[in-house]
Amino acid sequence: MKTVIEVIVQTLLAFFSILYITRLLGRQQVSQLTFHEYINGITFGSIAATLATDVDQRTWQHFIGLILFGALTFLVSYVTMKSRTISKVLEGEPLIVIQNGKILERNLKIARYHMDELNGLLREAGCFSPGDVEYGLLEPNGKLSIIKKGDKRTVTLGDLNLVPSPDTIPTELIIGGQIIYDNLKKMKIDGKTLINNLKMYGVSKIDEVMYATIDHSGNWYVDKFEDKLAEKLDMSEDNKGI
The missing domain is CATH 3.30.240.20 (bsu07140 like domains)
Known part of the structure; x- marks a missing residue:
């Protein structure tokens, strides 16, 4: 029973320590790992796993190692921001x-x-x-x-000196054959209008629709469960047609 309690306490300590250290290091640690951050990230996991489950060693020994690696990661990140030469060596360049x-x-x-x-x-x-x-x-x-x-290159509206209308997130009307009634009410669409618009996409029953949306310009997107494609592209290596 004592061993179980030790594991629980050490697991909580490891989890919240990594959570706090990662938060201090900033979002870059998560979104754009450099080489040293990648290596230290793996080491974090290894030390944390040992900290959580090793009851033969003293907890503070593993905890100090975890803090030390966090401090080293922060230090290297700081140095690479200050020195372009060191940054090239540790992080590389395009x-x-x-x-x-x-x-x-x-x-x-x-x-x-x-x-x-x-x-x-x-x-x-x-x-x-x-x-x-x-x-x-x-x-x-x-x-x-x-x-x-x-x-x-793709021609943009800026190239044509045109002012684009602001983009908005389309409103979901049907997901997996299920109608989102709150969104229908929000967009002021009744059942008859919904059915009539779906018929334009070859839909006879609601349960045929995998996904359907409408944007604020009134443009519909309808995707059926059964996609009748004229030609299916085969990207496999054993494609006999190649």
Whole structure:
């Protein structure tokens, strides 16, 4: 019974200690891990697990180690903010891997990335061909930042000197075949109007609808459970059609 109580107390101590230390270190510890923060984050977990379950050692020994690693993480973060040279050494800097549509194989090799990984990063950035990219920079956190070539960039309303209307979050009307009646009332939509609009999307019954919304401009979005696609894209490696 004594061992169980010790484990409970040590677990609570470990949990709230990590929670407090992470809060002190700031949001960057969670959203944009640098190398030293990543390493210390793993160590935090290891020390905390030991602190929570090890009843053979003194609790304060593990607790001091946890606090020390938190202090070291804070110290290194502070130093990297003050010194660009140290920041380059500890955190790295962006690396150009695509220039004028050409892949810089040497830099790609330095980053230890292969083409499949680069293609995946390109797709995440909304680009499906290196030839469309003017510059591609591999950031220290592993993300790819790209500048598309002039003729491949999306034209914005600012380019056309047009003033856009403010964006609003669409109101959900149906989720998983269930009507959100409060939202219908909020948007002043009665049952007849709802059915008539759904019929325009080939819907005969409410339970056919997976998701339906309407924005403040009156534009509807309707997605049915059964998606009748004319052509299904196969991304698997054993695609016989390739």
